[in-house]
Amino acid sequence: MEKTSRGETQSGFTLLTISISLAVFMSSLDGTIVNIALPTISTDFNLSSSTVSWVATIYLLVLAGCVLIFGKLADRIGFKKIFLTGFIIFTLGSFSCAILPDLLNSFAVLVGSRVFQAIGGAMITAIAPAMVTAFIPMSQKGKAMGVIMTAAALGTAIGPTIGGVLTQYLSWHWIFFINVPVGIIAVLLGAKVIPATGPLSKPAGFDKAGALLIFVGLAALLFAVSEGMSLGWTSPVILSSLALAIITLGYFVLHELRVADPLLELRLFKNKNFLMTNLIMALVFFSFAGINYLLPFYLQYVKGYGVSDSGLILTALSAAMMVAGVISGLLYNRVGGRKLCIAAGILLVIGYFMMTLLRINTSTGFVTITLLVLGFSLGLMITPASNMIMNSVGKQYQGMVSSLTSLERFAPLTLGIAFANLVFMQGIAAIAGHRGITESAPAKIQMELMTAGFDLAFFASLVIAVIILILAILARQEVHPDYQAGNDDDAKIGII
Template sequence: MSGTGEEAQLRYAWRALSVVSMASILTALGSSSLNVALPQVVRHFDASATAANWILLSFMLTNTGLMVAFGRLADMFGRRTMYLLGLATYTGASLLLGFSPGVWFLIGLRAVQAAGGAMLLTNSAALLADAFPKRHLGRGMGIYIASFSVAQLVGPTLGGFLTDRLGWQWVFWYNVPIGLVCLAWGAVALRRTGSRAHERGIDAAGNLLVLISLGSLLFGLSQVGESGWTDPVVFAGLAVCAVLAPLFLWVERRSPHPVVDVALFRDPPFALGLLTSFLNAVARMAVVLLIALFYQAVRGESPVPAGLKVLPLPVVAMIASACSGMLHAKLTPRTIALLGTSAGTAGLLVLLLNISEDIGYTPIACGLVLIGAGSGMFMPANTTALLDGVSSQRIGIVNAMRLMVQNTGVVVSTALAMSLVTSPLPAGLRQYVFAGTIADVSAQGVAQLVTGYRLALLVMTAISALSVIASLGRHRVADVAAGGIRPSEEPVGKAP
């Protein structure tokens, strides 16, 4: 590519990055601010523990289940069209959410909002991979991931402030003006892309199986908080997911337009990269919610100081993501991803070893700093490694697969963490955890809740350790492949 041609491509790439980053901040703000405002919303609607869980899970389930379908549609009809439609849907749903007359109406609108978010997320990294020259992609991806950290930085404080001063409705309504600005700028800045009408087709059966199996898993996990792990409803939800998983794989092998291209898993570095992404998300994505809830439920603090307590994680994540371009100049993306997931594991271990009813803030802050540094390094590096070398015609569906796996991890992380945290409590006290008022109701309940926190952090730390092992395995397999040696032919004595 000539110097002039690359300069023109870079100018467009930075414009596309500005659109994508603004929309990423919009959607991530919605999630991070609601995490802190959740107790206020629960109190307003007098919601049960199950309904409180589904205020979060309905968004995550819908977002994850529709992601690959929208990736396919974007490849067929154009990413610009899908992106702008996603912005309009997300903004409109945000406006209506503030007028919700009941908690289940709110949960339904959260699903509509999630559909808009899925259209955005499934196209964001694909738009950047198309726009940036290959040698600049790591830098662009690092800034894109840093935009999520900006939202996580502002979101908890913003959510606490809006809830305290203006009411829970403004946790949704503030999205509207931001969404309208993003929509206008996206319509101007993004290039029109051609459709691929000859490849039209949607795997309806596969998408339906994703929704049913993942929904069953989440429903089962969400009931643990009220009914315990031995309840028949919990068992049934987990069993349906276990039965449908192999059926899903069978359907995908025979589908002309699969939700998940099983053939991609024949590439060991790609398969291990997705596994690492899933485990990393399960291990760390519930941390902000857990810590914000800890300071409200255990310490009895209001949303604003609780939101301020989690700031070290997004601050450090933002810095690490923004600086990842410099690391990419010296290290491979796979190496950076390994360092990131190792740092996150260390942070979870710090929280596990120190969490208690009277814990000081310093150990919490140290754990959050390590998790933030790990997240900031891992996400852009892992995304770059997975999308590197993928053709433009396939990048939409491959990126959607990446996001579906990652978001499945987010969903499982939230459902699993909240179920484990409340599991030591009697059923009658669990709703007070989500309302943030258990400290006013039962001193014994607070002690049991801290036990639940230890259990949740133990499981999350163990899962994070598995992500380190998977990342090491990918690094080793990729090195062997680069040397033209199959693992079974590796010379004796070669260093791992």
């Protein structure tokens, strides 16, 4: 496709950014939107809480297990085919989740539909950053990545709020119905604006063994972590799952280092900057997942806010994240990714330090300011870190590395929540006795116990934030020769 004018090209880049943003927003949204509707679904199907939780768990397990596979496939057969096929599957899966379970009166159908939906979600999420790198000129990459990564983070953050509104005022089915019109629009838009390209890597035998190992390993690990608290960390099921994860993931590493065309090129991690920026990305979402999980409990059980008031207060974090994401995208090409990451790391440390100051009598104003600082720092960090990762490797690895950044968003959702929960419970068990809480009046014991748990969990997040800041300071911004000025073929790809 040839460019006809600068204005039409700019319009094409904007439409492409919107198309990718819709994809990552909806896929991320569905990772968290269901949680708040689980009690209602449990009542409808007369299920226990542990059984109904599979509606949420299975989506994240399949998503995390599939993203690397589809990232590699995208390098082999082209981004447009994977993206459009993924969105069609995601949309059909959403429609199936909304209609078939009630029609067939089967909870198993709902879980199966979520698997189908997650496969589509993995396809569109895996290649979103790669599409920015491949189709957007270097001068506009920062802005585009800012919008897209903000959409991804925002979808994760506001999922429970949207889910609560739809479930309360309509029904839990609308959590899935809402995806259908958006999916249709995104498919039509994507078909028009996404350039058709051939494979970026030379076709070879697909690494089926690696795909099986990474899927089984990640699924086993995330299952063990997500179900460990309810089933017991020493239960045979959890221990077996952890053993399976260690064996399969360990063998995956050995296998990938030997195979000619690996699913994940582990040798890329020999580059210290690539390793550090990926660690930054993973730790940011790891800490964010835990805080996002604990904050509603703090606001409702310690501060005594209602569900709706808590949701309203938490929107400060989402709003700040969205604003900072756009700002970081605009500043990326002017300031550079490393400086933005350092600035975001400093704010992140400040935000998590403020979290450690939250108490029973903390004012609503201070809580809101804390959330604003935290949300702004998270939004400021995600865009430059993503750009630094994507721009540091050659074009033949675009899909692979793009799927890696997606994995670094979704896997920490489960791992971060489990870690935060463990630290929270440990805080209650270990700190409470040292503070003489058991000597307090009975009415105060429960409140003080919970506050002790939050104190330790928030302090753990502060430690993680310090590590992120250190990594940001040590990292350097590198641009692969494929994207250097004068050697960037992005601008040669016409978009109508």
